[in-house]
């Protein structure tokens with residue numbers, strides 16, 4: 001008999017975009033409904049580059065939460081070529097900054113202030129290695145000559161392998177992995193290197209971007225890949241291997257900025273995140289592996305306690321709204337107007 005009810009330790013989201021201002025208030029509740037904690041990405045405009053900015057952003061997130069939630073935002077700093085080793089020491093001492101995010105300049109949404117040449121931040125990486133502060137990576141090569149579907153693989157070859165050799169003790173997370181090459185690299189790495197996997201990369205392949213026409217709400221970075229890569233991700237997520245953990249990369253954008261001649265990258269999944277992961281794990285026949293992926297591996301990697309309470313998922317389909325409020329605009333969520341197979345009780 002297929003399961004119709006699943007109780008698991010409350011999960012955490014190890015890669016999340018909450019945005020700021022009015023938009024923040026519209027989205028944070030979706031995450032707080034299901035997750036105890038989330039690693040909050042710093043790619044605001046302007047980016048969160050200092051501990052003082054992270055502290056102020058954290059306060060704005062907490063102020064946007066409904067009174068009855070205990071959701072904890074785990075903050076990150078945006079690495080720039082001006083970041084100092086002193087800032088890393090302050091981050092470690094803060095207790096609320098849990099990682100530093102590396103955006104290769106130009107690789108993705110709000111990455112212009114990112115790093116052009118890793119050699120310029122070696123002293124900062126050395127400080128992170130010493131303080132045990134993880135480096136989170138948007139792992140795509142930015143060389144425009146590299147085919148967009150090969151950018152993750154090229155990043156691994158050109159940046160990640162040399163970086164691992166130079167900083168062997170540096171804790172790292174390759175974020176939102178999308179390829180078999182990434183899965184293989186992470187599997188072979190020590191426990192100090194992990195990877196997050198999104199629900200949308202587990203559920204969709206690149207055909208979804210072009211189904212009957214161009215689908216801006218299925219455009220994200222790294223871009224969706226072929227079916228063989230989706231299969232590799234599903235194998236990794238459901239394998240029980242502690243290198244792999246849940247990170248939604250839920251990345252809301254106002255409708256008009258995606259439905260445009262040059263649409264933004266990012267897919268919003270926070271409204272149904274754990275339910276979507278349950279669908280993917282069910283598809284693989286591995287629902288029994290969801291809890292470790294969603295609730296144990298990430299906490300263990302970050303050296304944080306596992307959550308003590310639980311959530312209950314029921315196999316009860318529901319229909320996702322066509323649009324959700326997003327500041328003074330709207331956000332079109334993943335599966336808009338369509339069904340999700342699992343519900344959060």
Ligand SMILES: NC(=O)N[C@@H](CC(=O)O)C(=O)O
Pocket residue numbers: 017043108109138219220221222249251252265266267
């Ligand atoms: N994933 C995306 O397509 N977009 C993210 C940025 C990111 O995580 O690369 C965003 O901030 O919109």
Ligand SMILES: [Zn+2]
Pocket residue numbers: 108138139175176221222
């Ligand atoms: Zn990214």
Ligand SMILES: [Zn+2]
Pocket residue numbers: 015016017041249250251
């Ligand atoms: Zn992201």
